[in-house]
Amino acid sequence: MMGPVLAACLLIILSTAWISQANGATCKKDGGVCTCNDNTKSVDCSGKRLTAIPSNIPTDTDRLELDLNKLSSLPSKAFQSFTKLTFLSLNNNQLQTLPEGVFDQLVNLDKLYLQYNELKSLPSGIFDKLTKLTDLRLGYNKLQSLPNGVFDKLTELKTLYLSTNQLRSVPQGVFDSLSSLSTISLDPNPWDCSCNDILYLSKWIREKEGKVNGIESATCVNKKAVLDVTEEEAAEDCVYPNTTTAIPTTIITTLASSNDDDIPELPVPQENFQKFLGYQEPDHLPTQPQCLMSISGYLGLMMSLVLTSAAILYVIHFLKKA
Template identity: 30%
Template structure:
């Protein structure tokens, strides 16, 4: 009897699991997962169980996402669309997924991301856009995306990135930039300043390696001297942030940069020369000049007094000798008054 129950249970379980699940997917009620990977799909499958939290769609041929594709799955937390054929994403494509935490869009054919593509995803923490053909990113990913902690844009075709976008992600802890043709001119200077601040605050990054211009090819953007950006337009935000963070950067970045795996903010599109040394206080300078003048005056007076004293002493000594000589000539000694020839007598 027990063997019959076991056999019956093993027979009805797949039917229960498959209930309400698309034909080419496998749905698991316990893990709340819909496994639709490697099924040759060209679109998001319809009639997915409304209670699923994980949807695996990787390794298919999905080339577009319909506007209402996720209307029936509002509780999704993890969505994996990696290794598909998506070339564009309409703004608001994912806006029904208010509980989404992880969105994987790696290895697609995406060329650019529009403003507000990821609007109204207040719980989104990880956004992976790596291994696409992205040439441009917007100034914002959308409303309510401020909780993103990990952003990956590596292996794309980005030449620059607006610091405004990064500033809209205040909780960012990890950002990955590598393998992009970064253009290290004035357009990327704001990114340099932001990255210095990000690393100083404990963020983790794999760094930005310059592709152009030729003299900077292969160099780490963070090691390109500020003086080389001296001809760039100046902005007030750059001046403010450079003065705050530049003097602390070298030590901190050596600890946090690249792959140190130490677990880890505000404004910084253009350029700013290296901050000039702080000017000397005018009051301090005047005081120094006055003190120097007084000391020099005292020394001069002492030298003058010594000269006067020496002259007076010399004059008195000379007068004394003249008077003594004159007296001696006038009165003479006995020997001087005796006739010359008396000594022969």
């Protein structure tokens, strides 16, 4: 009777191996789209030319990297299952908008990177649930304005990057709740120092000078430091396309007929492509990469099935003889 016992043990071992192999395929440890690390609960899907977020990312992920892909939009419930996430990076994608509430479930998020995208605006309250956030990076986008109170809930925020956008001014009081801020990046932006909306930013910079790193670098379009702007210089009322003030029809026509190809692309420093080192472009990209296994994973799975079938037949053979 030792034969059937040994065969049963072999069957259990092979079944466990098969389950482990299947889980590995789900997490793509076998050379598939994303690289997963169970020990650190991190998932790296960078540089895969993804147009959608993979659907099989473990819900207990702590760190999620989606840099250097082709994401142009996010579903409103894209991150609703990742309540344990503390780090989320979406740098170097093609995001043009963020849906309202997309980050609402990320209540433990500590760092959020959204640099090198094409964001032109932010929804009101987009960061309100991220009360533990300490690092927010919005640089190298096309932001033309900020919503009122957009940072009001971020009392733990220490680092804020707004550099290389298209900001002319910021709303009154937009930085007042950032009591923990130690570093901010504001330039280059086309700060309009002839408009009285700039006076809040100028006063805030003077008050925080020496307390917040990088704050003095903000300069007006005429190269004057924002902190040196006086009320006499900023006497004009502000009229921008993103306000409720009526815009002359001729301006609307001009904007509508403008060609996006005429807008220069922002240069991306070489250091932002360090993740490409050692990365080779695959000869063939699957249409739904998040749902496919690599060849090695597939062969391993098939081998497990063959061995399991052999073990079952072995058990049946000995049971019949017994």
